[in-house]
Amino acid sequence: MNIWEALLLGVVDAVDTMCVGASDGILEPNMKKRKMLILALVFGGMQFLTPVIGYFVGYAFKDYIIKYIPFIAAGILGILGVKSIVEAILDAVKDKKEAKEREEKIAKGETVEEVAEKHKVLSAGDIALQGIATSIDSLTLGFLYVDKEISIALTTFAIVGIVTFILSFICTVLGKQVGKILNKYAPYIAGTVFVVMAIKFLIEGIQAL
Numbered sequence: 001m002n003i004w005e006a007l008l009l010g011v012v013d014a015v016d017t018m019c020v021g022a023s024d025g026i027l028e029p030n031m032k033k034r035k036m037l038i039l040a041l042v043f044g045g046m047q048f049l050t051p052v053i054g055y056f057v058g059y060a061f062k063d064y065i066i067k068y069i070p071f072i073a074a075g076i077l078g079i080l081g082v083k084s085i086v087e088a089i090l091d092a093v094k095d096k097k098e099a100k101e102r103e104e105k106i107a108k109g110e111t112v113e114e115v116a117e118k119h120k121v122l123s124a125g126d127i128a129l130q131g132i133a134t135s136i137d138s139l140t141l142g143f144l145y146v147d148k149e150i151s152i153a154l155t156t157f158a159i160v161g162i163v164t165f166i167l168s169f170i171c172t173v174l175g176k177q178v179g180k181i182l183n184k185y186a187p188y189i190a191g192t193v194f195v196v197m198a199i200k201f202l203i204e205g206i207q208a209l
Helices: 003-013 015-027 033-059 062-107 124-135 138-145 150-174 176-208
Strands: none
Touching: 003 015, 003 138, 003 150, 003 176, 015 033, 015 124, 015 150, 015 176, 033 062, 033 124, 033 138, 033 150, 062 138, 062 176, 138 150, 150 176
């Protein structure tokens, strides 16, 4: 991968943290900038650390999987892409169903409880759990680079971490302004990019046979 592909990977890999950051900004509207920075640092740090772990685990088996790396990469990215799109579709169906049920109750004259805007204060534990949850998928991305020099792999993972930090911080600050848009469209965009990248790796693998 070149620098532009690494940046693109960083953006699409940061989608989950962007959505979570925006949600955190909504749930804790009075969050201080310092806390937003810490939140973004945790997200960015975990998005750097998990692929590093995946890289060294894969590197230990490099001699056995070197020929299959393009296909492994295609499989990983394909799964991540399909997962992102399917989850977005299921969430959209769920939201539509809940909205329809609400409208039917109103039409029948039933009392419908208004959804109160929930405010909470994120604890250090909440932030840590979010960091882990949003970076689990990135563990497998380390396998994409087991055929590369360590310096190249670490540089790429650093780019992913930095991009995640920046985008997560921006989305946490903006909160409500970007939350709905991100939750609605970002998973589809990220999923599509992952699938396209998977097809690219698959073609490269077939050509190398």
